Structure formats: structure tokens, C-alpha cells
Amino acid sequence: MLLIKLWNFIRGYVIILVNGYFIERFINICTHRNILLWDIRRMGKNEASMCLSVRGFKRIRPIVRKSSCKVKILKKNGLPFYISSIIKRKWFLVGIILCVLFINIMAAFVWDIKLYDAEGKVFSDAQNEKIIYDTLTQMGIKRGIIKYGIDLKDIAQNLMLNDSDLAWVSARIMGTKLKIEVQLRDLPPDIVPEDVPCDVVAKTDGFIELVLAKNGTAMVKQGETVKKGQLLISGEIRSKDGSEIKYVHALGNIYARTWYEVNEKINSTKVIMQRTGNYYDRNSIRLFKWQIKLFTGNEILYSLYEVEKTNEGSIFGVPIGIEKKRIYEVNEIELAMDVDEAVKIATERAEAELIKLIPENTEIISKHHEIRQKHSGDYLTIMVECKEDIAYQQKMGGE
Template identity: 30%
Template sequence: MRRLQNNYIRYIKGCLVVSLGGDYLERFFNMCRLHGIDLWNIRRENETCVCELYAADFRRLVPFLRKTGTRARVVKKSGLPFYIPFLKKRIIFFVGVAACLGMLNFVTDYVWAIEYVGNLQISDDELTDFLEEEDIHYGIKKAGINCEEKEKRLRERFANVTWTSIYFEGTKLYVEVKENEKSEPVTVKKKGTDIVANEGGVITSIITRNGVPMVKAGDSVEAGDVLVSGSVPVYDENLLIAGYQIYDADADIQIRTPVAYQDFIKKSYPVLCYTGNDTRVSFLEVFGRHFDAMPVYDFFLEKEHSSYEVVTQKEQLVLLDNIYLPVYYGKISKREYYIQYMTYTPEEMEALLLKRFEKFIFAFHQKGVEIVEKDVKIIENRDGMEINGDLLVIKSTGKHVDIAAAAKGEKE
């Protein structure tokens, strides 16, 4: 039905607003109607009438206008046919917009970012390795990932994962996990351990909590000697050993042991001197292809010094917070420098060596090591200066080794 011709059809066909003036407007309207020319929104405005009609019908009005002595003036043109010349002039712009939308549609079918959420015990690297084993990586098509299956595999792979969810937001793949916080790492029950000396020296004190002490304060030991045994003998009624109970030996053992310290500093040292020829260029990386103007700069600038310090700032293009595109942009700054060798004075070398030695001593204090004696000599030679120190320290010692290994060592 003609009545159903709504504004959209009128827009597509194009319509005109016409102002009509004359004495026989009613006759003109009737003639239009009889010849199948649709008119709408006919309204009186003083002496004239304003109406709307299809643009294609306007030429058909001419004989009726002439016959009825009506004057017609086009007030407004609207609709798609009048917009086409505008489109034609800007065709490249519209093609560009269409190409951009097409490219966006293509790009959003792939994964361009991966984020892990909720993992505390499992590291990001472990999850990345898992995804790579499952053939999930940057640039994979989203349709090719079966999220439910991958979730199941993830739970199977990591025993402490109680819940997992793999989903997409835009072009970003989220791997969300919840770990069982109460579970502790599975510990293999030890078969018993001995405590052996880490280094040779004289035992200054030994407090045993578990096991049989094999040395006492004042004894000299070598590295690898058993200090506390985890094998506790069980005696029978005749005070003969009936067997052994195996424990993990536990004790606090202090040992007085010598520590040698040696350090060396060269007289000449390199210094980076920046020439001030800094270059900053922007770059673009699309689908792994890198574009920047640095080769052009290198070509035109003189290359007296070939050493550069290069700093790259790289950011990924993101649309609407979620759509990560395979487009990276940023800046590359290159600072040209050359290396100049400077020479320390003997006082500077001595001060530096002492500073390093003090740092070494401070680290010992931090670990609770008591320094009993120290004998430090600074010697200057042709290349630089060296420091030799002989320290006598009291420190805790002892490391756990399996009883079987310790027994084997003893046998050997």
C-alpha cells in the first residue's frame, strides 16, 4: 500500500519540498492525483501551499503547472539521490572508512594479548609454557580455541588449580585460575638426614635438638665431616646396639673458621662520554613488520662514533580497552657515546677497595657472623691495587645430607 511508504523509502527515492502559488491549486492537486503523482504534507501558508513530492515526479508536474497557471519553487531537497554527488567527491574517504572497518573486523578474529589472573603459586611463565604446548599463542584465531577443553587440560596439568576460566574480552585472552591455598607442596618423607660440616675449622658450640652429636666444642673438623648423626642407636639389655632409629638431625652448630678475602681494582677504568648527538624517531610495528626512519638518519648523519645507547619505548594499540591490535608504536632514542679510559689515583683506589671490603664485612654482620680476627693488606702494583684479607670468623655451619649418602661418603 502506498500509505506504507514511510520516511525511509522517501529518503532512498529522494524528495522535494515545493512551494506552490496560483489560483487553481485544488485543480492542480487533483490533476496530480489522477496522473499518479503522490503528494504529502500539503499545508496552506497564506497565499501559497507547501507540499512534498518525489524528486522523480517533479518533471511530470510541468504540464499541470502550465495548465493551471501554478508557480512552483523548490524549497528544499533531501534524500539519497542528492547525497550521491557528495559521496562521489569524497569516495577515497569512504573507501578508507570501509577498508578500516573491514580490517578491524578481520583483526578482531585473532588473539593479540594474553593475561593471567589469580595465579600465585603457578608462575606466568608456567602458564605461558602450558598455552604454548596447547598451541595457543599471539595471533591465533579465536575460533580455533576450545575454551572448555583447555580449562579441563589446565586443571589436569596443575593439581593445585581448583577452578579455571579461559575467556575472551575483545582480542585479549584471559586465563583465570583459583589455586587451593590450603594445599602445601607435597613433601617426600625423608629417610633421615645427618648434618655435615660446610667448611673446616674448630667447633665453638653445639646444641643438638635431634640426633647424636659426633663432635663437641673444641674439636677440629674438616669439610664434609658428620657433626650430628640422624641414626640414633637403640641398645638392648646387654648395652649392645640392637638397631638404629632414623631421624632428621637438628642442631645449632657454631664453627671458628678462616675466611680469605681478595679484591682487585684496575688503575684505568672506562667512562661513557655522550657526544650529544641524540636521535629520536618514532616507529610502527604492524604484524611483526618494523618501520622506522632510523636507517635514513644513519645514512645522512656522519658516523664518526659507532657506539650508541638505544632505548625503545613500545606500546600496543588498544581500542575500547579490550581490542588489542597487532600494531605497536613508540619511540626509539639513540644516544651516541664513546669510551674514554680514566685513571684512579692511589688514594681513590684505596678508598674504593676499603669501601668494598666494608660492604663485605657488613654482609657478614647481617648474616650473624662474628668476626674474631682480621688481617688486611693493601698492595699497589703496576696494573692497579689489590687487597688481601685473612679473617677468622665464628659462623653457623652444617648442611643436611641423606644418611645413606653420608654413610657412603664415610665408607669412601
């Protein structure tokens, strides 16, 4: 039965309404002539609806006349009718095909090139970034090229060749995005080659605690104060009578006390941007590099404002779409802070500064916090006393 129904659906069938006094006669003649009927339903006193195949429908005309009935088509069902209705709406079909084609074509391009470091974070090293992007442009890889022809191995190799800072590069295509992951090499410090004569000078000012000269002539003694750049161990070795001079690769460790100082102003007030509650929306259409305004007048009407993007206006990184911005009016409000909080904030800033200032491998001996009052305000001073190796090799010849 299901098979028959399926077959009928494939071949197409019609639901007809038979009107007349001799519907039974109509049905009988149909069955006798091998026209299959199904779903016969009494609709009213003289009416009945029934289904029959398209082939059968073509043969019922004499039967209709014989049984003096009237036949009306209620509905055409089945695959042939669906197909013809689809053909009638051919532009709809064309639209679907075009849409699929469009998506496929758009997906064949690289729309975005992104750099990541090995941990998967966005890579940010202006110098290397520039080299990488320059290399890519040289290779002809930029936004909008077809992704199938790209040789990823070639990209990685070229990047490695052009940028010596890179230790490892991988290039991958993810959808329409070219993802380049790089790992920067940890650069070794500038070391004077061992066979080149050199001096050892002071890296910073300091008070010398220990002199360990392994090669060369020590020029300073314990307890001396040295300035930055002062000669500590000379590469010149004179013979006892002073007539011969031999140049060596001076080497040694000079441990000294060093001091670092950071001054930070203590602000007793902090400025807070507070929204006044006034805002308006600015929408615009983004289409690659073009931006079509959907508003009139200036984009910004307030002197102090905050912009919040409520809609990025990009689809999977492709800048197409409606960009929605909400612009809030803000007021600067100065809030008074209590002293503890102010000091705390200043300390945090000063500590951050110190971390930048103090070189690695430094032993911190003591730290002094001091608050000084000047006419321009209160200042926090942090003095750090350290012990570090201030030896620094420098080529001879006054460089």
C-alpha cells in the first residue's frame, strides 16, 4: 500500500470532486475499467472526493459522460506537479543556485591574515610583524587571493629565511583565514667572540663589592664607586718592564651594589568617565574598505564620548555587514581618594616601573618606600638596593 502510494506520488495524482446522482455508478465503471481509485470520501449528498492517478484521470472523460457526473479537480499532487511548480518559480531556483555558488566562490579566497604566537595569542611585535607582512606581500599573499594556490610550506620557509628572529613558523588556512603562528627566538646577548680582545666596563653605576678578574688587568678595587661605562678590567696586559703590550679578551665578574630609584606622583584624585545617560546610535554599512553612512550629520556630537560597538559588521572576519555603534556622552568626574588607596595605586605603578628598570639576575637586597612632599604634590619614592654583576664586555677602540 505504501509502495503504491509512493509510486502514485512519483507518477502524480489528482484529487477530484465528483458531483452527480450516480457517483456509485461512476466508481463502479472506474473499477471495471481498471482505474484505481482511493480515498473516496462523501462530501455532501451529491458529492464525493476521490484520488486517482494522472493516467486514470485522462481516461475518465467517457465515464463522466456515461454516469452524467461533473468532475472538478480539487488539487494536483505528486512529483510532476511539484517539479512544474518549481519550474514556474525558476528565478527562485536560480537564486538558490547563485547563493550557493556565491558562498562557494567567496569561501575560495583568503579574507584575513592573522598572526599568532605559539600560545595562540595574537602576535604583537611591531618589528617582526612588519617583516612578516612585507615578506607575505613580496610573495603575493594578501587579502583577496584565491586560497587554493597557496603553498603553505613555502610561506613558512620564506618567513624563516627573511626573519632571523623566528624560531618556528607554521601557516595554516582555516576557512577563509590564513593563520600564521610564529615563535620568536630568544636572542642571545651580544657577546664579543672569545678570540677578539676586549675590555670589561661597568654596565651601571655602583659600589664595588667583589672583583673577580679571570683575564686581563683589574682596574678597580673593592670599595670603589664606579660610574657607568668606566673601565673595570682592561684587556691590556703590560709586561713587567712596561715595554710590551699584549691584548687579551678580558673576562670577569664584578659584583657591585647598585641603586635604582623610582618617583611616582601620588594623585589624591582619580578621574572617572561617567556616562551621563545620553546616547544615540550610528549605523553604517561596511563593505570591505568602504563605509556607507546610514545617518546624517556628524558621527560624534559630544565633546567627551565613549563608543560601544554593538554590532561588529563583519561575517567570519570578512568586513561585510551593518556596523552598529552606540555613542554615549560622558563626563569626567574627579573623585577624591583616601590616602591609602592613592598610595597603593602609586606603589603599583612604581613597582611596574621598577621591573622594567632592574635587569635580570639581580639580587634585591633592600627596598625603601618614602613619601616626599614637594610643592607640586606628594611623591612616592622607592629606592631599591641591589647586588648585581655589572661587568659588560666592550670591544677595544673606544667604541
